[in-house]
Amino acid sequence: MIVDSHCHLDFxxxxxxxxxxxDRARAAGVELMVTxxxxxxxxxxIRALAEQFDNVYCSVGTHPNNADEERGIPKDEILKLTxxxxxxxxxxxxxDYFYDYASPEAQAEGLRTHIAVARETGLPLVIHxxxxxxxxxxxLEEEMEKGAFPAILHCFSSGRDLALKGVELGLYVSFSGILTFKRSEEIRAIAAEIPADRLLVETDAPYLAPQPRRGKRNEPAYTAMTAQVLGETRGVSFDEISRQTTENFFRLFRKVPVAPGFEHVRS
Structure with missing residues (x-):
């Protein structure tokens, strides 16, 4: 069983x-996905899609590139939606400093509001x-000092120092199709170093399709391709990396009903 921990099915x-x-995702062994x-x-x-499909769950939040557009949404409004x-x-x-779509101030303000919601609800914060x-x-270090919260560094493509700082603070690290790209040696080296119990996989679909689909539209079924490369990177089998990342998913995303065979992760 594989889980696509991050996709955008509403796009x-x-x-x-x-x-x-x-249906294609299920055929590839991808049994659950979070839009x-x-x-x-x-x-x-987003909510309508999660309600329509029994194996689709969702998040609620504002991407940093939309931080100015949705600046000032209060914590209590987000809490209600959770x-x-x-x-x-x-x-x-x-x-996100790569694009100039939103001011750094609005992004940081939004991030701290989302952290407060994650801290209060216990739901994992998906970090871009x-x-x-x-x-x-x-x-992250400053906010953790105020009180711990669960979180994941999604679609990891940053430097080793941030990955290790995240692990030190209790975060999980998720890898997308970027891991499979020919010039992603540094990302694969980081993936090999992350503790096994902190790893997740995702697509970020419709973006970042893994090799050999690079340049085409991504979709949840392709999570299996990334998992395959992650296993090879870490020297373990496809079955082992699928089991480990799925265990990690159920450990982090505690509101998702646990699948048969994974009950031990919450015992």
Whole structure:
């Protein structure tokens, strides 16, 4: 069993074929997926998808590139939305200095609000961090001192120092199709170093399709390709990396009902 811990099924790239997409995922062994919110003001679309499919769950949050657009949404509004049974995570929120779509101040403000929600609910915060390693590490360390919260560094493509700081602070690290790219030697070296009980896999679909699908639209079924490369990188079998990352998923995403055979992770 494999879990796609981060995809965007609401994006128009999948219009008209979501049922077929989910069937293909199941055929590839991807039994569960979390569709990630990027705009709280469009959460109704995310929630509807999670309600439509029994093996799809969702998050609620504002992507850092939309931080100015949704600046000032209060913590209590986000908390209210987390009451839905299919909302199993917060975010994605974070810092993105690669693009100039939102001010650093609004991004940091939004990140801290999402952290407060994760701390209060116990739901994992899905963290987006791009070209912002130092600031991200500083905020995470400062916020952890105020009180621990569960979190994941999603679609990891940052430096080794941020990965190790995240692990030190109790975070999980998720790898996408970037791991499979020919020039991703540094990312694979980081993936080999992360403790086994902190690893997750994802697609970030429709983006970042793994080799040999690179450049085409990504979809949850391709999580299996990334898991294969992650296993090879760490010197373990496909079955072993699938089991380990799925155990980690159920340990972190505690609101998702545990699948048969994985009950031990919550004992």
């Amino acid at each position: 128009p790239d999948f219009d008209g074929e979501r049922e077929a997409l989910i 990630i919110c990027t705009r709280i003001r469009k959460f109704d679309q 009451e839905h049974p299919k909302v199993v995570a917060i975010g994605e929120a974070g810092l 961090s791009r070209d912002a390693d130092a600031d991200m590490a500083a905020i």
